[in-house]
Amino acid sequence: MSRIIHSNLRQQGFSLLEIMVALVLGLVLLGGTITLYASSKDSYRLQENVAGMQENARFAIHALRRDVEMAGYPLLRDIVPFIADRTSNGDGTTSDQFTIQYRSNDATTTDCLGNAVTAAGDMVTNQYFIGDNNDLRCQGSNNDAAQSLVENIHNMQVLYGVDDNNDNNANRYVRSDQVGVGTVPGWTNVVSLRLALLVASENDIGSVQQAGAIPLLDTQVDAPADKRLYRVFTTTIPLRNRIP
DSSP: OOOOOOOOOOOOOOOOHHHHHHHHHHHHHHHHHHHHHHHHHHHHHHHHHHHHHHHHHHHHHHHHHHHHHTTTEEEEEOOOOOOOOGOOOBBBTBBBBBEEEEESSSTTTTTTTBBBBBTTOOEEEEEEEEEETOOOOEEEEOOOOEEEEEEEEEEEEEEEESSSSSSOSSSSSEEEGGGSSSSOOOGEEEEEEEEEEEEEEEEEEEOOOOOOOEEEEEEEEEEEEESSSEEEEEEEOOOGGGOO
16 A cells, blocks of 8 residues: 655745845846946046047157257357248137248258258248147148148147347247237247147047136137047247257
8 A cells, every 4th residue: 555645845935025136136236337337438438538638749749849949040040940921829719820940951851741851051941730620730841731740639829938138048928929029029039939739539538518718828718619628738849049
């Protein structure tokens, strides 16, 4: 005779409440992970764009410094370092531009675009300005089409250090339209150049436009109507050929 055994054990599982609590906890953890990932991604993008801005500014200032230091070569006062009618002040609404000149040492001397001069003693002229595509551009001695040197340069403002008492030091910094006007000496007394570059990030940063006016030397410019990051880089370059 077979015997039927009855068990008092009941099947057990998770209740609906326990399942809902587990789901909520999982969603909280997932949300935290997504937030941390998004924050890390934004931080990386910010650092990447800032590094790009610094690199662009460093390259632009290096190129300008290397060339401006040659202005007025050789050490003779009969060579004016800047060409006045190709140097202008933008009054803050547009960028400044300037044109330097110097005599070549030999036939291997090149202008800002790499064009070689014909012979030793030829005059080299380089004009620097900000193009319509917000880039630093240069036109060389041959008056060929200007070429882009550095991207994402939105504005350039320039002041000129004038030596009032012939001690080879700048006593004051003035705009190009003030050089040779009133009590300000002329271009042969300019011994240094001070410039400020407004550099933009490659991409948008965040969702809010940078507000307010941005100071650039003696003027201010409005922040462009986009969501990119903007920084000002300033340097002073001595004209070593104006200093005996």
